[in-house]
Each structure stands twice: as structure tokens, then as C-alpha cells.
Amino acid sequence: MQNRLPVELSKSYRLLNHGPTVLVSSAHQGATNIMAASWSMPLDFLPPKICVVIDRKTLTRELVDASGEFALNIPSRALAETTLAVGSKSGRDGNKFAELGLHTFAATKIAAPLLEGCVGWLECRVISEPHIQEKYDLFIGEIIAAWADPRAFKDGHWSFETGSSRSIHYIAGGNFFETGEAFEVTAN
């Protein structure tokens, strides 16, 4: 069972602020899907909003357009192969959760399933902006619930402890960077 704690909405942007690759999960009328997305970012602090690019050719797009909801799941390095796999396959060729043997748990505010083994999860409701959705495949979502694995993120701070694994940053092909060393600088 997934180890997770709620994240305050005012701190939820911090799950995405360092630019990790995310997995977009979605559901509509019993159909579910999950895909990889390198292109997401925070858009506002409170109410917290995010942007994500959801290509018009994807099944995810169809489910998000129909449901007005999606989740951003933040995969750990242990899920890098899964990230590549769900970014390569189409949900139209078969349910990826079933084919890849992925375990999920229920979100609290939306129907989209959340992927086990991730370090954070953002439940989002689409803020309808038809022009940029149609022209750029660009979606704005409000974060309405947020969760994190407390071994990775707790009390508003990342702390990748032994036992969890770090978030990842997609480059191209099968190539990623792991989130690296944390460091602090002070203003002069």
C-alpha cells in the first residue's frame, strides 16, 4: 500500500517547482490512461495552478477533454522504465495499467487513478481555456488535492531519504537525469 500524506495546497507547487518529469493519469466513464509528460510547470501559488502540454493525438487528451480532470504523478527513478513505457505506448492499443502491471490507488477529488511508487501526486481540475488548448495543446489545471510519499517530501520540503528514490528529469530517447544534490545558497 502506498505510503502518502496530504500536502498543503499552498506548498503543493513545490512538488513541481524543480522541473521533474510527470505522468498524467486520467479517467472517464470507466476508461483510464496514463502518459508521460516532460512539459509541465507551476503557474501560480494559491490557488495553486499548473500548466501541462497534452498532445491532441493522445487518448489522455480525449479523457481529459471529456472529464475536465487529470492527475500529475511524479515518478521516482525506480519508475523510469515505466515512464519511458507509458510515454511510448498508446492507450488506444490496450490499457497501459493492465499491460504494464501498474498498481494504482484512488484519488480523493477526481476519478483519475494515482500510480503507486511515485513520490508525489497532484489532483487537478482543468481551468477551461479553449484557445490555448486548441492552438498549443496547453492545459491549465488547478491543484485541488496534493499528496507525497513522506520519505521523499514532508512538511513542505523535499528530503530524499534512503528507501525512497529521487525524482527524474527526461531529456530525450531513453535518457534522463536524476534529481541531484540539494544545496543552499544565501543572499549577499
Next chain:
Amino acid sequence: MQNRLPVELSKSYRLLNHGPTVLVSSAHQGATNIMAASWSMPLDFLPPKICVVIDRKTLTRELVDASGEFALNIPSRALAETTLAVGSKSGRDGNKFAELGLHTFAATKIAAPLLEGCVGWLECRVISEPHIQEKYDLFIGEIIAAWADPRAFKDGHWSFETGSSRSIHYIAGGNFFETGEAFEVTAN
């Protein structure tokens, strides 16, 4: 003098794909500025487009609105203090380049200066989308020229060699992650 090579436009999204923190530089009628931005992402491959959030209260916003141009500079870890500093000060209180002793070099397609010591630079022209600019401070730019320090990015690939330093990912406060270990996974 800055060591840099041009990056093919078709590969320029790769400078931003792993979610580094960027510095937005801008210029208009002799006034220049630079600020930090954690919230940017690629939006399209070719012609390459990016998104970035530019707060309405900033001098950068004024210069970008007036000029229709900006550059995204990708700082290395050696520039983390500078990143924090240009993210904390306002250009309205004095020119940050002068106050912080920052060295720049000329862009090729736009007036905004490019910051020395970065690992990559994207020269961008604003694609006017007044509704999202006004409602969300969200800007779309087309990348019209791209550069990288060849010790960090060459032939379309990152390779942080000795002598360069890695890109950085802002969290909050003075806290960052360094871009970590590169790894490759294969599809099954």
C-alpha cells in the same frame, strides 16, 4: 569570453526539457534587466516554442511587453548565488548587471543581453497571446536562436564535463537541486 556554439533549433527544446531554473533577460530602449524564473517549459518542437511565467509587477514584464523579446539563460551551479540575487532584487532599484558585476554578451536576434557563465541561452520572440498574458502572467515565446557552452551541451546532447558546472533546479528559499546523474533506460 564566453565559450559557446549554436544549437540547432530542432534540438533547442533539449536545453529546457529537464526543467532547469532559468534567468530571463530583457532589454528595451537601452534599459536592461534580468530575473530568475522557475516556471518555464518547452511547448513545441519545431518551430520551437516555450512558456514562461513573467509576473506583472516586474520590470522584466515591462521590458518584455515593450520589446516583444526575451532570452532564457540557463545558469550553472556556479551561478546559483547570482540566480538567488537576481530573483530577490528588483531592476527598479538599480541595474542588476551593474550592481552584481555580471558580464554579458550580445544576442544575435534580439536586444536582450546574454549572461556569461550560463550553460545555454535561448533567444525568444513573444508570440502574442494577450488573454493568458493578462490573466495568468503566462508568456509563449518562439525560440529564434539557441546557444550552449559546448562543455555542457554539444551536438544536441548534455554532457557536463569537468570545467563546466551543472544546471540547477530551484525549490524555495535559497534551496536548489543540482541536475544529477544521467542514466538511460530501455523500453521492454
